[in-house]
Amino acid sequence: MSKYDLIATTAMGLEALAAKEVRDLGYECEVENGRITFKGDEAAIVRSNLWLRTADRVRIKVGEFKATSFDELFEKTKSLPWENYMPENAEFPVSGKSVKSKLFSVSDCQAIVKKAIVERMRTKYKKTGWLEENGPLFKIEVALHKDVALLTIDASGSGLHKRGYRAGQGEAPLKETLAAALVMLTNWTPDKPFVDPFCGSGTIPIEAALIGQNIAPGFNREFISEAWHWIPEKVWEDARNEAEDLANYDQPLDIAGADIDHRMVKIAEENAFEAGLGELINFKQMQVRDFTTTKEYGVIVGNPPYGERLGEKAAVQRMYAEMGKALAPLDTWSIYILTSDEEFETHFGKPATKKRKLFNGFIRTDYYQYWGKRPPRNK
Numbered sequence: 001m002s003k004y005d006l007i008a009t010t011a012m013g014l015e016a017l018a019a020k021e022v023r024d025l026g027y028e029c030e031v032e033n034g035r036i037t038f039k040g041d042e043a044a045i046v047r048s049n050l051w052l053r054t055a056d057r058v059r060i061k062v063g064e065f066k067a068t069s070f071d072e073l074f075e076k077t078k079s080l081p082w083e084n085y086m087p088e089n090a091e092f093p094v095s096g097k098s099v100k101s102k103l104f105s106v107s108d109c110q111a112i113v114k115k116a117i118v119e120r121m122r123t124k125y126k127k128t129g130w131l132e133e134n135g136p137l138f139k140i141e142v143a144l145h146k147d148v149a150l151l152t153i154d155a156s157g158s159g160l161h162k163r164g165y166r167a168g169q170g171e172a173p174l175k176e177t178l179a180a181a182l183v184m185l186t187n188w189t190p191d192k193p194f195v196d197p198f199c200g201s202g203t204i205p206i207e208a209a210l211i212g213q214n215i216a217p218g219f220n221r222e223f224i225s226e227a228w229h230w231i232p233e234k235v236w237e238d239a240r241n242e243a244e245d246l247a248n249y250d251q252p253l254d255i256a257g258a259d260i261d262h263r264m265v266k267i268a269e270e271n272a273f274e275a276g277l278g279e280l281i282n283f284k285q286m287q288v289r290d291f292t293t294t295k296e297y298g299v300i301v302g303n304p305p306y307g308e309r310l311g312e313k314a315a316v317q318r319m320y321a322e323m324g325k326a327l328a329p330l331d332t333w334s335i336y337i338l339t340s341d342e343e344f345e346t347h348f349g350k351p352a353t354k355k356r357k358l359f360n361g362f363i364r365t366d367y368y369q370y371w372g373k374r375p376p377r378n379k
C-alpha cells in the first residue's frame with residue numbers, strides 16, 4: 001500500500017493546517033519546516049493533489065542522502081531506482097537549490113544529477129547514445145540542505161494554488177492556498193454568514209464556498225502526474241468520483257464579497273462563475289465603512305490594502321479606523337483581518353483576541369482575530 005514517500009510542501013506558517021488536511025485524507029504524517037511527509041500508494045498521490053487546499057505541491061521523494069562532493073552526489077543519485085518512475089522516453093528537466101551546503105553551485109548540482117540519471121536510465125533500458133526525452137514530463141528537483149540532498153519528482157505540475165478558476169486578478173491577489181488557510185483558521189461553518197469586505201478578485205469568498213460545499217480544490221484542473229503510465233487512469237477516475245460523491249452541492253451558503261472598486265467586483269464575479277459558483281456568492285461594490293447587517297453570528301475575513309507603498313499608509317490607517325467604527329456594533333460576528341501594519345489594532349480601535357503570524361508571499365503579516373459572542377446553545 002504505502003509504496004511512496006510523499007511530501008506536501010507548504011508556505012511557512014501553514015504546515016499545521018496542511019498536516020491536518022493530510023491526516024483528514026487518511027494518511028499519517030510528519031511535519032518539518034514547510035514540508036509534510038507521508039507515505040502512500042498511487043491513490044494517495046492523486047487524492048492529495050485533488051484535495052489539499054493549503055499545500056503548494058505534492059512531490060515524490062526518490063532519495064535523500066548526504067553529499068559533500070560531486071562524486072558522492074553522482075554515485076548516490078545513480079544508485080536510485082529512477083526507472084521505477086520514468087519510462088525510457090521520459091523528459092526530465094532537473095531544477096535545484098542549495099542552502100548551507102558544501103555543494104553550493106546549483107547549476108553544477110543540476111548537471112551532475114541529470115548526468116547520473118541519464119547513466120542509470122541508459123543502463124537499465126539498455127540504451128546507447130542519447131535518450132530521446134520526447135515522452136511524459138517528470139520534473140526532478142535536487143534540494144541540498146546542510147549537505148543533505150533530497151531528490152524529488154513533482155507530482156502536481158502547476159502549483160496547487162492554481163485551481164483553474166482565476167481568469168482575472170487585481171493588483172495584489174491572495175494565493176488561493178493562503179485564502180483557503182485564512183478561511184480554515186476561522187470559526188466559520190457553512191450555516192453562518194460569511195463576508196469579505198475587500199474581496200478584490202474574489203479569492204477568499206470563492207475558497208470559502210469551495211470549503212462550504214466540500215468541493216475538492218483540484219477538481220477543475222489537470223496534474224502533471226496524469227500522464228504517468230504507472231498511475232492507472234482508473235485511480236484518477238475513482239478519486240474524481242470520490243470527490244464528486246463527497247461534494248455537497250445542496251449545502252446552502254450565505255457568502256458575500258464587496259470591494260470599493262467596481263472593476264474588481266466584475267472580476268470576482270467572473271472568477272466565481274469559472275469556479276462553478278456563480279450563483280452562490282453575492283458580490284457588490286461597497287466601501288467597508290458602509291457595511292451594515294442585521295444578520296448575527298457571521299464571519300468577516302478580509303485582506304485589506306496594507307499601505308506598503310510610500311504615501312499610502314496614512315490613508316490606509318484612516319480606512320482601518322472607519323472599518324473599526326462600522327464593524328464595532330457587530331458583537332456577535334467574528335472578524336479576521338490580514339495585514340502587515342503592526343499598528344492595525346490601534347487604528348481599528350480594539351486589541352485582537354488573538355494574532356497569528358503568516359507570510360503573504362514575502363510580506364510578513366499578522367492575522368488579527370476578533371472572536372464574536374458565541375451563539376446561545378439552542379441556536
Ligand SMILES: C[S@@+](CC[C@H](N)C(=O)[O-])C[C@H]1O[C@@H](n2cnc3c(N)ncnc32)[C@H](O)[C@@H]1O
Nearest residue numbers: 173174198199200201203259260261287288305
Ligand atoms: C489586497 S486587495 C484584496 C485582494 C483579494 N484578497 C484577492 O485575492 O484578489 C485589497 C482590496 O481592497 C479594496 N479596497 C481598498 N479600500 C477599500 C475600502 N475602503 N473598502 C472596500 N474595499 C477597499 C481594493 O480595491 C482591493 O481590491
